[in-house]
Amino acid sequence: MIKITPKKILILLSTFPLWIYAQDQPFFVAPEEQFLVSTDLHIHTTFSDGSVWPNIRVSEALKEGLDLISITDHLEYQPHHEDLPNPDRNRSYDIAKGSAKESKLIVIKGAEITRSMPPGHLNAVFIQDANKLLFPDDPSAGIEEANHQKGFVFWNHPNWEAQRKDGIARLDTMHIDLIERKLIHGIEVVNFTTYSEEAIEIALENDLTMLGTSDVHGLTTWDFDIPQGGHRPMTFVFSKDNSPKEVKKALFEGKTMVWFKELMIGKEEHLLDLVKANISASSPSYKDDELIAKVTLRNLSANTLHLKYTGPFTFHQDGTIFKIEPYSEKTINIKTLEIKTSFQLPFELLNGIIGRKKYLNFSIKTQ
Ligand SMILES: [Zn+2]
Numbered sequence: 001m002i003k004i005t006p007k008k009i010l011i012l013l014s015t016f017p018l019w020i021y022a023q024d025q026p027f028f029v030a031p032e033e034q035f036l037v038s039t040d041l042h043i044h045t046t047f048s049d050g051s052v053w054p055n056i057r058v059s060e061a062l063k064e065g066l067d068l069i070s071i072t073d074h075l076e077y078q079p080h081h082e083d084l085p086n087p088d089r090n091r092s093y094d095i096a097k098g099s100a101k102e103s104k105l106i107v108i109k110g111a112e113i114t115r116s117m118p119p120g121h122l123n124a125v126f127i128q129d130a131n132k133l134l135f136p137d138d139p140s141a142g143i144e145e146a147n148h149q150k151g152f153v154f155w156n157h158p159n160w161e162a163q164r165k166d167g168i169a170r171l172d173t174m175h176i177d178l179i180e181r182k183l184i185h186g187i188e189v190v191n192f193t194t195y196s197e198e199a200i201e202i203a204l205e206n207d208l209t210m211l212g213t214s215d216v217h218g219l220t221t222w223d224f225d226i227p228q229g230g231h232r233p234m235t236f237v238f239s240k241d242n243s244p245k246e247v248k249k250a251l252f253e254g255k256t257m258v259w260f261k262e263l264m265i266g267k268e269e270h271l272l273d274l275v276k277a278n279i280s281a282s283s284p285s286y287k288d289d290e291l292i293a294k295v296t297l298r299n300l301s302a303n304t305l306h307l308k309y310t311g312p313f314t315f316h317q318d319g320t321i322f323k324i325e326p327y328s329e330k331t332i333n334i335k336t337l338e339i340k341t342s343f344q345l346p347f348e349l350l351n352g353i354i355g356r357k358k359y360l361n362f363s364i365k366t367q
């Protein structure tokens, strides 16, 4: 007989989030006829200012259920240079790619072009050769070369307090010029532990793709409390399939959702599709001749959903603001005033962000 000790329970609890991934439960159910590819496109290793070897990045990503990553070491900032001369800026990619060979993880080539503001730091992913992006004395030549290589280029941490003292993301003339010339295609609305509603606004106004990345330098498990159920910021790409070609295409088309802590951030159309695929409502049931409908809502995702009911009825046992835990159900008792076989339930998703101080409204029909 297996003796369950408190220590064993602790071990079991501490591995719970990993157990979810091991069970192959997806973080989110993909909308019909779409693939939802989980990515982290901003990661550092010892080959720039990170503290771990590239193969550890692959192990972390596999344990955390990611589908696609890019190692994006700084091209110019090489603080480990004396111990680790780095003549080939593709080397960290090559090691990670080799280490992921037998796994389902896709590793794509990337680099961080590192400039003072403006333009600040930019990531170039889906590039051919990182070495050719190295132009330390020219503010835009690396960005132009990344575009020449048909890479996807995005502006990193536009809210970074080291480059924006007030933490507010705003465009300089140079950014406007780069965006007009279509040399920048995306912007981080989430970086590491920071979040920028101003960056969301910039993305929407300038048709840039929204991204959320870890920009991890240490271990993800420490930075994002993975054993306690945390997760790194991820960008989910709504793609036709999970091939790098289609993921890249979807990135250029702006089809993303950023998952940051309990926030889901994206363009309204994509968030709407996703939420509808991840929440369902049972058919209403009434007890005897009472007029109070019992409806069970089901959350199929790994994220807690914070909901506000916006319809005309009131509830019998809850307020109209409530949450549904990950992969869980919640039964609500709605005073419908008459027996209804089916009806619409309109909600605001309070942690579904579709703009600066804007939250997703959606409606689900009971079955
Ligand atoms: Zn940076």
Ligand SMILES: [Zn+2]
Pocket (backbone or CB within 6 Å): 042, 044, 112, 156, 215
């Ligand atoms: Zn970085």
